[in-house]
Amino acid sequence: MLSEKSFPAPIGRLTFSLATFCVALIGCGKSELSEETAVSTSQPAAHDESAAGPSETPVVAAGKRRARDEVWEDEKGQKWFGNVPMDVFFDRPDEVAANMTAIGDQPVAVAQSEATMPAEAEKPAGAPGTVESPPTEATPEPEKTAMEVASDAPAADAWESLIPTPILEEEVKSIRNFLQETVNSVGNYNSSMMMIPPKVATLAALAEVARQQKESVSWKADANYVRDLAGKMNSSPLQRGAKDQKRLQELFESIADILNRSKPAGLEAPPETDSFAETAEMRSLMKRMEEAEKLMKTEIASADALGSRKAMVAHEASVLGVLAKIVTQPGYGYEEDAEFKGYANGIVQATQNLKNASEGGDFSGFEAAMSGIATNCQNCHSKYKND
16 A cells, blocks of 8 residues: 555655556546446436437446447447447558548548549559550551652652753753754764764653643644654664764754744654653763763852852753653653662752752852762662663
8 A cells, every 4th residue: 555654755655646546547437337337228328319429428228338349229220349430440451541632732531432433444554453555556657768768759740840841941942052063063073972872862752741731832742742752862872973963954944843833744743652761871871960960060160159050050951850860760760779769859859959958058058968969879880780
């Protein structure tokens, strides 16, 4: 038993008094709790009905005690867990614990009923219970060669984008003037004979372009005659002397008359199905392309030269580009050869870049385009020159 003498004074007296008070308090509380839990059903405990709720004291039979973990139901239909009403518990505590919905900066458990749960088809990707389809791998496109990356050349009805009609007419006029001087005598013919085939082949090719394009030249209705007569000038290897000079002179005079809009009577009608290849030899066209490249490379060596020779660049680049397109047409044997067409289209694109650079005074762009032409020509010749 505790006594006041057990502790030093004055602490002993204070400690003894506190201990005595606590014992008395525990005893009183136990007595009152026993009386409250032994309420008779005939005399229910007084309480405020309006304030009744889940925390109201359960109504039990007199003398009936409930265990702490006992689940039971009182006469009002209220379920209890020991002395705690069951409606304070969540119906699905495992779902509540699993659902953490953020409120502000803190995650808070929110109860979800079956009505608010997402349907199976609405489950987000990666949610438990969902079966995701394996990702479909994109089929890689086949790699293209450097030349196949070049932009597609215009269609046959867009020749004007490669060689504008004024430039086409300028080139035809230049060829006409050259032939006028070359074939009018045997001496001139013999001295310039090797230069004739590229000029005549270019004339035949441009006559076919004029026939196909949407824009009209004054002689478009007879462009097929020009094409056919030019093709006949190159129908056989040229020989020195009067015989071939006279033959070429007669053919040229008919061409000149057509260009002057006075077609001679009695000309044999040309076949409508002639292709470029049947009247314009590829080797001769290649020589004219080489001539255009060399002229631009020689004449344009600085930004000042580019600024003063814009018209020449536009002309030669247009001729080079259109002839590069023509050699990919049916009849030359390469229309199904993707690599050859890639090189040709690379040249076509470079000539367009040349014209843009010239117009804008961009000398570095001009040099880059010329380098592209040289690279495409060299790569093409290394594979196809001996064909």
